[in-house]
Amino acid sequence: MSFDDKKDLKDTVSASTDNQEKPSGMSRRGFLKTASAVGGAALGSGVITGFPMIWAQNIKNVTLRQFGTGVSNLNAIAQKAKEDLGINLELTALDSDAVAQRVVTQPRSFDIADIEYWICKKTFPAGTMQPMNTSRLKNFDKISQLFITGKLNEDSEIAQGTAPHTVGFVEGKDSVRFADEPTDWMTLIPTIYNADTLGIRPDLVGRPITNWRDIMDPAFRGKTSILNIPSIGIMDAAMICESMGEIQYANKGNMTREEIDATIEILKAAKADGQFRAFWKSFDESVNLMSSGEVVIQSMWSPAVAAVRAKGIACKYQPLEEGYRAWGGGIGLAKHLSGLELDAAYEYIDWYLSGWVGAYLNRQGYYSAAPSTSKQYMSEDEWGYWIEGKEAQGNILSPDGKVMETAGAVRDGGSYWDRMGSVACWNSVMDENKYMVRKWNEFIAS
């Protein structure tokens, strides 16, 4: 899933007035893995002390302008920030391309940028943002290791693509060079992230789906779909091609021209064979394709799976052997921030990590940057269902109070550590992006 779908979601699906998102990811299956086994000390000692926190008083009524793709359309967060911190958060939601352009070209038009990590890779070097001093963040050590070292579990492999930790730190206060090791200067504080996979209609596929290559099974000819957003679609395609054994990528997140050509050729051949029923571009298209039975297996985003299920139609966010394609975003500071505004921004970011927001995002099926802090704000059942992959004991509610799942449900893909621990590739922007987009157009026009 990309941040784009958040906007689509808001526009098309959620009729609720408070801009709440529908949470994603529910499941019937999954197995348990306890948090402490892998989370180790970070979670074990992760009890927030001194709660409720006393926030600084001098930042009251400071206004911060935040714009971006991900959490920037969650007004509930702005309201809560006003309540807790007294700051005024002005939110502007944009699509990811517009955000990227604005970060680079209009650096004074924002105070806080809410961007994806792959955008950060391109925009941070432009020097319009400043890194955050981790020592000013009380909750820095609660941030998931995924964003620090790239390894959620001890035995995780570092995923391909623009893994967040690779662009998470710079070498110094005024540096725009990304550091190889964690430093005291962080570019983005993660906000929401998730792991994407294929959605299937378990009632119609007629066999177990275990691999990305299953989407190319001739049995599903004319009943599959992939998404027609080049930068994400190419990644799904790469997962598929690698799973088919056709191509071995050095780095799926940064393909060579030859790799792009080979990938597109496979896609074109499949299209010519009539393998694809359609390509979708927006959230609602993917929901309609799935719920109408036009397709039975397709690349999909987590909230879309939830939307199909909300219609009473069986739909599963199928974990696959090769792992997930992950995406994530975070918030960073504009270069021009200083003085009281900078203090306020630090306060805001620390507050962000302190748990309430994390719980809110967890309930939507995303993941919080600092899972341990959010636990304080969730019931045991919620925590068990969303994070630990346990069977729900009672109704699981969305942040706006709608029943998402009832007792007995298990989240697809299991626990946080199962899902985020098996990320194969992160969304990224390639060096050959322009070339890739042209080849992608060639595929669509073929």
Add this chain to the structure above:
Amino acid sequence: MKKGSVELVGVVKRYGESTAVRNIDLHIEGGSYCCLLGPSGCGKSTTLRMIAGHESVSEGDILLNNRNVTTLPPRKRGTALMFQNYALFPHLNSLDNVAFSLKIAGVSRQERHSRALEMLKLVNMESFFEAFPEQLSGGQQQRVALARALINQPEVILLDEPLSALDPFLRTRMRAELKRIQQQLGITFIHVTHSQEEAFALADQVVVMNNGYIEQVDKPIGIFSRPSTAFVASFIGGHNIIEGTLTDSGLTTGDERLIRLESTPLGDTDNKAAVSLRCDRIQISPQPFESAQPDPMRVESVEYQGSYVHLRGQFSDGLGLSVFQSDADYLAAPLNAGDQAFVGWRHTDLNPLRPGSDIAPGL
């Protein structure tokens, strides 16, 4: 019988509830110029369109050359219709307009153009063969339309108010042109008009229609000198209509005035009857004269018309008369409105009228 004779037998045309043409019988001789004359709505155009085949016949038959054509499509009848506004095809030039029916018939381009050019020559329009209708004056358009009607060598040309769109000067000229072409080709022309002047100038045979009926069929001279009904007399103009009650010796009008008639062929005494009297056959003078009415008439208006003067007057008993006095007579003894004048006529000038359909409104 000459070619191009047309006969209508008991022809009726109904539109739903209303009847436009009521039981018409008419014979038009081949090679003659026939005018259907009447006010608008009298059924003359409908009759023409039935002959052309653009209007179905509700009852009765139409015969062309003694051949029943009642149900034939237009082109199969040997007629050609010339429309009131000429209906030239705006997208075709004069030559192609004239050649249109040949093109439909599949005649080769070269032949149809040479034949069309012949027709344009006949109407003196050959130099405009490339012109499109919008580039032509009304009179020129009409010539082209005529050429188009003539190209298939029809036996009957049907003209629907062909001159009404022209200015008076052009109308007179085109009138002569039509007559010339009709005589030159010797084919039947049936021409609908509401102008008696046009009908008299052109026609061998005038058919006066009113209210779906034929009122009178005659030569122009017959129509004017002996209109058969009050409608005809008033429609063609220049006639006084005197109504009264028949007596042994004549017609009694108004206040016991006796109009003496030569004979009384109008029916039984005590019946209502009417006679017509041409305005130009009334003698008028300030002094009494031999054949004058015993009492003078009061002149109410005097209109100078050039070759004659139109005087309107009224007797004390209410009988009103129009008099056309030659300008020479008028100048010899001018009368003014308010003067008393004596009027008189020859008995033979009184034309008995048969009861016809009602006088059309407004006349």
Add this chain to the structure above:
Amino acid sequence: MRFLTANPSYLQVTPLALVILLFLLFPVATIVIVSFWDFNAYQLIPDFIFENYEFLLTSSVTLSAYLKTFFYAITTWAITLTLGFTVAYYLAFYIRSPLLQGVLFVLCTVPFLTSNIIRMISWIPLLGRNGLVNSTLQEINLIDAPIEWLLYSDFAVVLAFVHLYTLFMVVPIFNSMMRIDRNLIEASIDAGASAFQTIFQVVVPLCKSGIAIGSIFVVTLVMGDFITVSLMSGGLSASVGVLIRNEISLLQYPAAAAGAVVLLITVLIMLSIMFRFINIKKEL
């Protein structure tokens, strides 16, 4: 000043000229300028390069997109013309009462009371694999398996175009037909023409300007469309508009601008060919 007082007509056209300058020429000029710029993932780089055009004019994608777009334009044009002419002919020549004519004409416009997108999307449940058409056909045993090409196909795209744009044909053709003197039809019949001969020899030539105006509407709308193509083809085909839109959504404005310029030129050439067939001034 003396020039203006001597030529007041220049003064009179000034407001319109300014509006055109501001809202037509200026944007078009901007697009042309930007089409020569360079770009990277996030920024436009003012420059004067031909790379955008070079790629555009040598790419096989452009060719296939143009061929696809022409295919849609020509197919849609032929169908809307036939349909539009027939509907207009019926309205103009068979319906005698002006009242009924008006009522039926308004009836034609009823679908236009909803948005384009809604009208398009409503085809989807109808044509889908489990849609109304397929399930009905299966129920009456006309087919065994659902017809796949009803949706997400060229058929679906053309169907949607025809549905969207037939009225744009009907209106100008109907307008032309209403101006045809009914006597001309009789004159044609009088000349021996059959109904078909009358239509092709008289009615069609006299509707030429209406047909051309309708054709301009339909062809330009189809040539510039991206939403119908992407929705109804399920993203499986790409018209020129779709390519441009993809580029815009990826912030590749210079490439999109070059695409737009080439499309504009193509459409202008098509229009100038159409204008050769008619005298448009006569119709306005």
